[in-house]
Amino acid sequence: MARIVYELPFFDKSTKVEVQGQEHRVFPLEILVWVSLAPRGVREIPARTPKIPAILDPAFTDGFLIHQHHLRHFAGLLPEHLRRLNDALRTHDRVIQLHAANLWLHRNEPGQRDSFAEVSPFLLELPRGIGVSTDEAVYPRLPLLGARALRTAGLKLFVDYERCRLSIRTRRRFWLFG
Amino acid sequence: MQPNQENAASAVPSMESQSMDAFYRDLPELLKEHPRKWVAYHGDELIGVGRTQTELYHKCLRRGLKEDEFVVMFADNMALSDRDEINIPDF
Numbered sequence: 001m002a003r004i005v006y007e008l009p010f011f012d013k014s015t016k017v018e019v020q021g022q023e024h025r026v027f028p029l030e031i032l033v034w035v036s037l038a039p040r041g042v043r044e045i046p047a048r049t050p051k052i053p054a055i056l057d058p059a060f061t062d063g064f065l066i067h068q069h070h071l072r073h074f075a076g077l078l079p080e081h082l083r084r085l086n087d088a089l090r091t092h093d094r095v096i097q098l099h100a101a102n103l104w105l106h107r108n109e110p111g112q113r114d115s116f117a118e119v120s121p122f123l124l125e126l127p128r129g130i131g132v133s134t135d136e137a138v139y140p141r142l143p144l145l146g147a148r149a150l151r152t153a154g155l156k157l158f159v160d161y162e163r164c165r166l167s168i169r170t171r172r173r174f175w176l177f178g
Numbered sequence: 179m180q181p182n183q184e185n186a187a188s189a190v191p192s193m194e195s196q197s198m199d200a201f202y203r204d205l206p207e208l209l210k211e212h213p214r215k216w217v218a219y220h221g222d223e224l225i226g227v228g229r230t231q232t233e234l235y236h237k238c239l240r241r242g243l244k245e246d247e248f249v250v251m252f253a254d255n256m257a258l259s260d261r262d263e264i265n266i267p268d269f
Binding site: 062 | 195230246262264
């Protein structure tokens, strides 16, 4: 199994994360990872692609949800930059437009949340693209990385709530030789 | 164009919609034959099955298809619920 995220800390108290010069609150026990957005079909992302924070939330049952404000200010993209799909996410009181994009999950420096290993990020291919919220109350407060993105890639999560550490690995693969 | 003709033209589903409909129509079979694999559809045609979305995406482009003329979907049980409501935790 290959490590993607290793011993990434989360905290039992509020912390802050800085994006594009602005601080955002991260609540106690929220697990924050860093991702980049890219169009489908991209095999490698340019090093300068903005990294954006996302709350890893398995209770969110689709792949990725971001508010259009964060799409613009974190990723430097407008919804029009991403092809609009003929599909939407539906909750009891919201319909959220889906756009074609994939995610790249950044590998952390072991033991650090906001520092990165000098290794290429890991591609998370999203079957339904990303949801872009236009909610007036800027919901969600930070982008959400949901269970479906992890499930599709067959990833394994190890969450140690005693030490407040997260690791994410790829599925095990077997090769036959000879 | 007469109003009726206009309505008829706008009622024709896009190739992307047709491709998605074909995927969901075939999903029960895909789950048996190609579980947890990516599949590409162009209208009713199953263009390919693969391990990654990216490989199929490029396969479709090499065939000369435009991005809105095909879909690449993941044959997983979760797709059975794609048209249901999803859970988004409240903040």
